[in-house]
Amino acid sequence: MNNDQYLLAIETSCDETAVAVIKNETELVANVVASQIESHKRFGGVVPEIASRHHIEQITVTLEEALQEAGMTLDDMDAIGVTEGPGLVGALLVGVNAAKGIAFARQKPLVGVHHIAGHIYASRLEKEFEFPLLALVVSGGHTELVLMKGHNNFEVIGETRDDAAGEAYDKVARLLKLPYPGGPEIDKLAAAGEPVIDFPRAWLEEGSFDFSFSGLKSAVTNKLHNAGQKGEEFRPEDVAASFQESVVEVLSTKTKKAAEAYGVKQVIVAGGVAANSGLRARLLETFRETDQELLIPPLKFCTDNAAMIAAAGAVAYRQGHRAGWDLNAHPGLDLEEYGKRRRN
Amino acid sequence: MNILAIDTSNYVLGVAVIKNREVVGEWVTNVKKNHSVRLMPAINQMMRETETSPEELDQIAVAHGPGSFTGVRIGMATAKSMAFALDIPVVGVSSLEVLARQGIFFKGLICPFFDARRGRVYTGLYDEEMNVVMEEENIDMKTWLERLHDMKQPVLFISQDESAFREMIEQELGDRAVFPGAAHRYARPSYLALSAMKKPASSLHTLMPNYLRLPEAEQKWLRQKEK
Numbered sequence: 001m002n003n004d005q006y007l008l009a010i011e012t013s014c015d016e017t018a019v020a021v022i023k024n025e026t027e028l029v030a031n032v033v034a035s036q037i038e039s040h041k042r043f044g045g046v047v048p049e050i051a052s053r054h055h056i057e058q059i060t061v062t063l064e065e066a067l068q069e070a071g072m073t074l075d076d077m078d079a080i081g082v083t084e085g086p087g088l089v090g091a092l093l094v095g096v097n098a099a100k101g102i103a104f105a106r107q108k109p110l111v112g113v114h115h116i117a118g119h120i121y122a123s124r125l126e127k128e129f130e131f132p133l134l135a136l137v138v139s140g141g142h143t144e145l146v147l148m149k150g151h152n153n154f155e156v157i158g159e160t161r162d163d164a165a166g167e168a169y170d171k172v173a174r175l176l177k178l179p180y181p182g183g184p185e186i187d188k189l190a191a192a193g194e195p196v197i198d199f200p201r202a203w204l205e206e207g208s209f210d211f212s213f214s215g216l217k218s219a220v221t222n223k224l225h226n227a228g229q230k231g232e233e234f235r236p237e238d239v240a241a242s243f244q245e246s247v248v249e250v251l252s253t254k255t256k257k258a259a260e261a262y263g264v265k266q267v268i269v270a271g272g273v274a275a276n277s278g279l280r281a282r283l284l285e286t287f288r289e290t291d292q293e294l295l296i297p298p299l300k301f302c303t304d305n306a307a308m309i310a311a312a313g314a315v316a317y318r319q320g321h322r323a324g325w326d327l328n329a330h331p332g333l334d335l336e337e338y339g340k341r342r343r344n
Numbered sequence: 345m346n347i348l349a350i351d352t353s354n355y356v357l358g359v360a361v362i363k364n365r366e367v368v369g370e371w372v373t374n375v376k377k378n379h380s381v382r383l384m385p386a387i388n389q390m391m392r393e394t395e396t397s398p399e400e401l402d403q404i405a406v407a408h409g410p411g412s413f414t415g416v417r418i419g420m421a422t423a424k425s426m427a428f429a430l431d432i433p434v435v436g437v438s439s440l441e442v443l444a445r446q447g448i449f450f451k452g453l454i455c456p457f458f459d460a461r462r463g464r465v466y467t468g469l470y471d472e473e474m475n476v477v478m479e480e481e482n483i484d485m486k487t488w489l490e491r492l493h494d495m496k497q498p499v500l501f502i503s504q505d506e507s508a509f510r511e512m513i514e515q516e517l518g519d520r521a522v523f524p525g526a527a528h529r530y531a532r533p534s535y536l537a538l539s540a541m542k543k544p545a546s547s548l549h550t551l552m553p554n555y556l557r558l559p560e561a562e563q564k565w566l567r568q569k570e571k
């Protein structure tokens with residue numbers, strides 16, 4: 001009798017159509033991502049309707065590729081997982097309905113997965129979790145500090161009050177006339193510059209683990225505008241480096257303070273901005289000689305993928321969670337609520 | 345030959361099971377409610393009532409549009425993934441053709457249409473044998489009616505959006521315009537299955553929605569490019 005557990009997961013919350021197969025919660029057997037980024041570049045951002053169209057075009061191709069890569073069939077799967085939210089509703093709907101189609105056709109259990117839970121569980125593909133742990137989630141839509149005292153137990157102890165860090169990156173990239181997506185472009189530029197401009201850091205009230213990036217964004221706008229009027233010029237490399245320095249300093253300092261305040265054993269960095277080399281370097285330095293172990297997923301697990309959804313879904317499946325045939329897309333799904341439902 | 349037919353391309357949510365050319369089950373609602381939530385429970389119920397297990401299915405039929413972009417994709421994602429999981433053929437049928445079949449006993453031309461807003465419609469023209477007389481289009485209703493006018497034949501208009509266009513149609517075609525009763529204005533999934541039986545199976549990966557319309561962002565982008 002073979003007691004290995006296999007789960008196939010689908011992710012379509014934004015602009016990647018992805019399918020993965022995972023064994024026993026942490027062993028990745030297949031991981032296929034069909035990116036659409038080229039289709040959205042000319043619009044300077046993800047166009048929801050175009051994203052949804054690509055998903056429906058790619059979904060069965062991606063499924064087939066993933067099973068081929070795994071060298072398995074749907075017979076071998078114990079359950080089907082899918083991102084139910086948050087994300088673009090039309091995009092999510094393709095994945096959710098495809099997952100339901102497969103699960104119903106083969107009479108397999110169905111598990112709905114929170115996209116951010118997925119980003120956090122990406123780290124578990126590398127190293128077993130030790131609770132309590134703290135996750136710094138940074139992406140285009142999210143900037144938050146999440147405390148986990150156990151599996152699927154999420155407490156948001158700090159979050160952005162305005163823009164997400166990734167949003168600030170995109171806006172500053174546009175100011176500097178960099179191509180979409182702006183984050184990696186700024187990161188590249190920053191590496192060649194010096195943080196000579198002193199942009200503000202939003203620390204907020206003493207003891208708060210919340211973030212705010214809208215002030216920084218305005219400061220960059222004003223600085224460039226004023227400089228232009230005075231005929232001064234900043235090197236774009238230096239603007240990028242100074243902006244990134246401000247973001248990275250706030251993120252790493254707050255993460256460090258929260259890690260100490262909650263006495264966590266591990267610190268996880270999750271989300272697309274976790275691919276930022278400046279942030280990775282600073283966090284490595286910050287946590288080099290501390291009691292907390294720092295887990296940063298490899299680059300391929302920072303951007304959206306289904307491996308992370310499989311990793312989170314397999315845990316929810318083991319915990320006994322089952323979605324009904326009426327599973328829907330939830331574009332604004334709350335992480336704490338989701339965790340509660342998974343544990344009960 | 346057992347067929348499961350799925351239509352979520354417009355307001356109608358339709359599911360039917362056909363066994364050996366007999367319609368053993370058909371479920372239709374015409375309410376503006378979430379297809380994504382209701383489709384799979386409807387399929388589950390229909391399969392149970394007709395004592396059909398998924399592995400007994402030989403084919404999936406799906407309405408591939410035109411219609412609501414999201415609605416079309418809900419049905420397509422479900423149909424394609426079921427066909428993939430069961431390794432059976434999937435057949436896409438035009439949502440307009442399915443609707444046109446409601447007029448099967450009419451002697452004349454059949455014009456199904458869906459409101460595409462701003463005076464436009466998704467429409468096509470069929471004869472009594474369901475042959476295509478004019479290809480499907482996303483077109484200004486006025487322009488479309490002028491073309492129908494020139495055909496000098498009675499035309500049956502089938503649409504749940506009838507009331508929005510009825511006056512315009514009668515003005516253009518007068519007595520030659522015919523409107524069916526309420527029971528015939530909605531697409532039926534049994535007709536979808538029967539249409540599918542007459543068509544070759546689509547290739548799973550290349551079967552795509554037929555939107556008849558570019559995304560808004562793409563239209564804008566093309567207009568700007570032309571300037």
Ligand SMILES: [Zn+2]
Pocket residue numbers: 115119139271272303304
């Ligand atoms: Zn993401």
